[in-house]
Amino acid sequence: MAEHIIELKDVTKYYDDNLVLDHVSFYVNKGEFITFLGPSGCGKTTTLRMIAGFDLPTSGQILLNGKDISLLPPNRRPVNTVFQRYALFPHLNVFENIAFGLKCKKVVNTYRNEKGEEYTKKERLTKKEIAEKVRRVLELVDLEGFEKRSIATLSGGQQQRVAIARAVVNEPEILLLDEPLGALDLKMRKEMQIELKEMHKRLGITFIYVTHDQEEALTMSDTIVVMADGVVQQIGTPIGIYNEPANTFVADFIGESNIFNGTVVGERKVRFCGHDFACVDDFEKNEIVDVVVRPEDLVMCPPEKGALRGKVISVVFKGIHYEITVQVGKFEVVVQSTEKRAEGEEIGLNVAPDEIHLMKPRYTKNVYDGVITKRNTVKFADGEFECDVTQLYPGSHVDEEDYLVTASGEKIDLTDTEVTVEVGLRDITISDDAEAGGATGHIISIIYKGDHYRLIVRTDGDEEEDFVFACEDLWNENDYVSVIIPKEKIKLSLKHADEKHRGEDKK
Amino acid sequence: MKAPRFSRKTLCIPYAVFLLFFVIAPMLIILAYAFTDREMHFSVMNFVRFFSDPSKLSTIVYSIVIALITTVVCLLIAFPVAYILARSKMKKKFVIVMLFVLPMWINFVLRINAIRELFNWIGILGQANYFNTVFGMVYDFLPFMILPPYTTMLKIDDSLYEACSDLGGNGFTSFARITLPLSKPGILSGVTMVFLPSMTNYVVSDMLGNSKVTIIGKFIYEYFESDWHMGSMVALILLIVVFVSTLLSGGFKSEENVRGANL
Numbered sequence: 001m002a003e004h005i006i007e008l009k010d011v012t013k014y015y016d017d018n019l020v021l022d023h024v025s026f027y028v029n030k031g032e033f034i035t036f037l038g039p040s041g042c043g044k045t046t047t048l049r050m051i052a053g054f055d056l057p058t059s060g061q062i063l064l065n066g067k068d069i070s071l072l073p074p075n076r077r078p079v080n081t082v083f084q085r086y087a088l089f090p091h092l093n094v095f096e097n098i099a100f101g102l103k104c105k106k107v108v109n110t111y112r113n114e115k116g117e118e119y120t121k122k123e124r125l126t127k128k129e130i131a132e133k134v135r136r137v138l139e140l141v142d143l144e145g146f147e148k149r150s151i152a153t154l155s156g157g158q159q160q161r162v163a164i165a166r167a168v169v170n171e172p173e174i175l176l177l178d179e180p181l182g183a184l185d186l187k188m189r190k191e192m193q194i195e196l197k198e199m200h201k202r203l204g205i206t207f208i209y210v211t212h213d214q215e216e217a218l219t220m221s222d223t224i225v226v227m228a229d230g231v232v233q234q235i236g237t238p239i240g241i242y243n244e245p246a247n248t249f250v251a252d253f254i255g256e257s258n259i260f261n262g263t264v265v266g267e268r269k270v271r272f273c274g275h276d277f278a279c280v281d282d283f284e285k286n287e288i289v290d291v292v293v294r295p296e297d298l299v300m301c302p303p304e305k306g307a308l309r310g311k312v313i314s315v316v317f318k319g320i321h322y323e324i325t326v327q328v329g330k331f332e333v334v335v336q337s338t339e340k341r342a343e344g345e346e347i348g349l350n351v352a353p354d355e356i357h358l359m360k361p362r363y364t365k366n367v368y369d370g371v372i373t374k375r376n377t378v379k380f381a382d383g384e385f386e387c388d389v390t391q392l393y394p395g396s397h398v399d400e401e402d403y404l405v406t407a408s409g410e411k412i413d414l415t416d417t418e419v420t421v422e423v424g425l426r427d428i429t430i431s432d433d434a435e436a437g438g439a440t441g442h443i444i445s446i447i448y449k450g451d452h453y454r455l456i457v458r459t460d461g462d463e464e465e466d467f468v469f470a471c472e473d474l475w476n477e478n479d480y481v482s483v484i485i486p487k488e489k490i491k492l493s494l495k496h497a498d499e500k501h502r503g504e505d506k507k
Numbered sequence: 508m509k510a511p512r513f514s515r516k517t518l519c520i521p522y523a524v525f526l527l528f529f530v531i532a533p534m535l536i537i538l539a540y541a542f543t544d545r546e547m548h549f550s551v552m553n554f555v556r557f558f559s560d561p562s563k564l565s566t567i568v569y570s571i572v573i574a575l576i577t578t579v580v581c582l583l584i585a586f587p588v589a590y591i592l593a594r595s596k597m598k599k600k601f602v603i604v605m606l607f608v609l610p611m612w613i614n615f616v617l618r619i620n621a622i623r624e625l626f627n628w629i630g631i632l633g634q635a636n637y638f639n640t641v642f643g644m645v646y647d648f649l650p651f652m653i654l655p656p657y658t659t660m661l662k663i664d665d666s667l668y669e670a671c672s673d674l675g676g677n678g679f680t681s682f683a684r685i686t687l688p689l690s691k692p693g694i695l696s697g698v699t700m701v702f703l704p705s706m707t708n709y710v711v712s713d714m715l716g717n718s719k720v721t722i723i724g725k726f727i728y729e730y731f732e733s734d735w736h737m738g739s740m741v742a743l744i745l746l747i748v749v750f751v752s753t754l755l756s757g758g759f760k761s762e763e764n765v766r767g768a769n770l
Contacts, residue, residue: 054669074672081673087666091688100684101674170674 003030004066005174005206006051011060013046013230020046022230023060028174028208029223033200035209037217038227039253044210045084045178047227051208052081052176064173075104080167081176085183086159088151094162095134095147101170102130137169140199157188164199174206181216193220214254218242226250247359251292258298258333262291262358263445263456263466270358273331274464275307277351281358286445286456288468289358295323295336297355306348308333312341330462366428366468369495370421372414376402378492380421382461383439383483387421387490389414418495427489428469430457430481437482441467443475457483540739553740563726567744570723573637574706577644578652581701582694584645585652589693590686593660604657608650616710619643623714632717639715644705651700659693660686703749 004027013021021043028034036044049055050062053074062070069077080101088097106122113119125133138144141161151159160180167175177196181189197220200207211217217224218238226233226241226249234246245251248259262272264283269276272291283289303309310328324335326347333349341347370380376398378387390396392414395407404412434440441459444466453474457467467483475481544550557563588607592600610618622643626632631639663685671681705711707724723745730738 052669052673054673074669075675075677079673081670083666083670085664085666087664087670089667089670089685100671100676104675104677104680166670166674 004028005030005064006208007063007066008047009061009063011047011050011057011062013043013050013055014058020230021050021057024227024230024232025060026225026232026235028206031204031206032222033197033207033209033220034223034225035211035217035221036225036227037211037214037254038233040212042227043230044212044225044227048081048176048178048208048210051174052079053077078173079176080170080172080174081178082163082167082180084178084180086163088159088162088166090151092151093147094138094143094149094151094154097151097162098134098137098166098169099130100166102133105170133169134165137165140168140202141165156184157192160184160192164196168199168203168205172205174208175203177207177209179210179212181211189216196220218254226253228253244357245292245359248290248292248361251357251359256295256334256336258293258295260291260293260331261361262289263287264289264358268353270356273308273333274329277307277356278353279356279358280354281356283358286454288361288456288466290361292357292359293333293351293355295334296321297351298333298335298337299350299352300324300335300337300339300341301348301350303346303348306350308349310347310349312343312345312347315341315343365425366421366423366466368421368423368465370419370492372417372419372492374402374415376404376414378419378421378490380463381439381465381467381483382441382459382463383437385438385485385490386487387492388487389492392417392419392492392494419492420495422491422493423467423485423489425468426470427485428467429484430455430471430475431484432479432481434480434482437484439467440480440482443477443479443481446475446477457481537739537742540736541743542740543736545736553737556737557740557744563741566721566726567723567748569721570706571748573641573644573712573720573722574702576641577648577705578698578702580641580645581649581652582698585649585697586656586694589653589657589660589690590682593657593663604653607653610646611650615647619647619711619714622646626715632715633719636716636719639717640712640720643711643715644708647708647711648701648705652697655696655700656690656693659690663689699753702752706748707745 007027008024011021011024012019024043024047036047038044046055050057050070053069053072053076057070060070061068064077064079089100092100102125106124108120109123110118110120134147135144138146141164143158143161143165146154146158146162151162154162160183163180180196181192184192193216196207196209209217209220221238223235224238224241225235228249234241234250236244236246241250242254245254245257248257251257251259260272262270264285264287265271265276266285268279268282270279270281270283270289270291271277300306308326308328310326310333312324313327313332314325316323318336321336321338322340324337324341326333326335326349328349335349368380370378372378372389373384376387376389377384378389379385389404390398393404393406393412396404396412399405399411404414406412430443431437439459441457443455444458445456446453453471455467455469455471455475457469459465459467541553542549542551544552592604597603623632626639667685667689668681671685676684706722707727709722709725709728712720712722712725723741727738727741727745730741
């Protein structure tokens with residue numbers, strides 16, 4: 001088993017009142033090239049800064065070789081950093097910049113006195129030793145002869161190399177790199193990626209790399225830690241993360257993806273986009289899943305031979321391939337192919353079972369797109385339900401003319417406002433009286449879950465939405481029922497942030 | 508047919524005239540007076556008289572010493588203030604900087620008079636003339652020593668401190684190898700702005716030194732009441748002292764020199 005050089009245990013970090021890292025735990029193997037990948041604000045840089053010692057965790061532990069270093073100041077950690085904007089000392093030349101750490105360093109030397117007894121002394125490195133180390137590291141970064149140059153005369157790429165040299169010359173156990181290539185142009189970045197990878201092999205030390213560039217992460221890393229919203233989403237090898245994303249966020253962030261809502265309809269069978277597909281992931285029958293299909297894994301064929309059939313609505317040339325968007329029923333499917341198709345063409349699509357990735361949905365509640373009607377009810381899932389529209393605007397009420405009056409006294413007509421409707425898994429009941437509920441459909445699944453049944457009702461209209469809910473009573477599959485949701489259990493939220501303003505304009 | 512237009516050269520003319528009449532001509536006049544006697548014949552007598560009179564020499568030495576002490580005391584007080592303010596994460600630190608700078612906006616003769624009254628009230632006026640003079644000078648020139656280092660330190664990126672600590676430097680290292688060298692232009696500019704005026708600001712030495720402390724500025728003033736030739740010579744000598752000290756402090760270097768007194 002590989003040695004864990006760094007281990008984060010349940011680390012949480014608040015900046016003022018903002019939660020930046022939420023109970024993060026993972027470890028880093030000695031000698032590996034690990035990358036923290038995520039969008040800006042995901043907590044990746046904060047994690048790096050806590051390993052470096054610039055920020056302290058609000059709670060939790062950071063272990064280095066098994067020892068707690070959470071509160072150790074940066075100058076006492078065997079870790080060096082390559083900063084995002086290099087942070088080279090502008091008043092020192094290249095040699096002095098690189099020698100900075102060496103001059104601070106004290107090494108333990110062992111001597112033997114006349115009696116032959118050994119004793120140790122903490123000493124600074126001699127000028128000769130420092131000069132030799134600097135010379136060697138300049139060779140490593142290909143900057144021989146640059147010792148006397150001032151920082152201001154160097155190009156971005158050269159400054160980058162000095163920054164790396166300044167860190168690695170101290171022979172740290174871990175090298176931290178905070179988006180080090182962000183300031184370089186594309187071509188230089190590609191070159192430096194290869195060089196850094198080479199350097200990692202040659203030095204044999206652990207590299208912890210932070211980036212928001214998924215391609216960079218895939219190219220360079222042994223291991224990728226995908227982060228979002230201060231939480232680790234997935235840890236794995238580049239191939240593992242690309243091919244088996246743990247959730248829709250990872251699938252969406254790394255590479256391009258088609259993500260559908262699907263239902264497991266049988267053993268290794270999943271239904272999405274109105275069709276049943278064979279797949280390799282083993283999920284429980286009738287489980288609601290997220291389905292991810294990479295655009296390059298969809299194969300185009302004549303319409304009659306495709307599992308899915310649709311019309312090409314856009315074709316974009318991307319250099320190596322075409323990006324073709326196909327309208328399949330109400331779904332839009334993105335396909336990448338080297339073959340061109342014409343807009344408006346009818347085509348079929350197939351996908352191999354091992355290219356269909358199923359994952360547990362991030363949200364375990366019913367979420368629908370809805371529209372508010374004139375009568376202040378909400379239409380969704382082929383039905384119409386009574387709801388409390390005042391929850392859209394805090395402190396509002398509805399007047400006699402069905403206008404919504406906000407807390408500040410503004411009148412809003414909510415008709416046709418798009419909302420997101422959320423219904424909990426335990427907030428739905430059904431009745432065999434078709435008039436009793438807001439929507440009707442057939443029961444398509446009943447699973448006994450030990451103490452209750454889990455039912456799925458699929459609506460009959462063209463939206464073909466599913467209601468997933470828990471139920472105490474036994475029903476039969478294919479029963480025709482109506483879905484009842486109490487008014488107060490329907491959670492509404494405005495779909496777009498600007499919806500509010502649009503609403504106000506209508507008053 | 509050339510349309511008449513203002514080139515940059517024509518725009519320079521008023522300034523050239525100004526420099527000619529108000530800088531170069533007066534300098535030449537001083538030079539002329541310094542090396543002539545009362546009959547306007549060439550003479551180096553003023554020069555010889557100045558350097559053969561120990562009391563005059565001691566005045567110039569006293570002036571330099573007072574200016575030096577003032578500068579050092581200002582620096583000792585101002586630098587930590589500038590450092591603390593620049594490095595603090597306080598949101599309203601501008602207000603504190605303003606408070607330090609605010610006295611600059613009140614007429615300094617008024618301020619010095621107030622101190623004189625205070626000293627009189629405490630009873631040390633006339634008791635410790637040199638101390639009182641230096642006190643007044645420090646009080647007067649302190650803001651000039653705070654602002655330039657403060658503005659240079661503000662420009663030092665936090666990441667440099669982080670890099671220093673990352674490379675194994677402790678608090679002392681970061682001060683000695685980051686703060687100090689990078690705020691050097693600010694310090695030099697502060698030193699120039701304090702050292703030079705405090706050699707000539709005889710209002711302070713007169714009022715707080717109870718007219719017992721004579722600095723070179725006072726000297727020049729007194730001579731011009733009776734002997735313009737000697738006065739010019741002393742002024743010339745002061746000019747040379749100033750020139751040499753500016754040269755020594757590197758004030759003529761063309762590097763970005765943060766004067767920073769932009770409040």
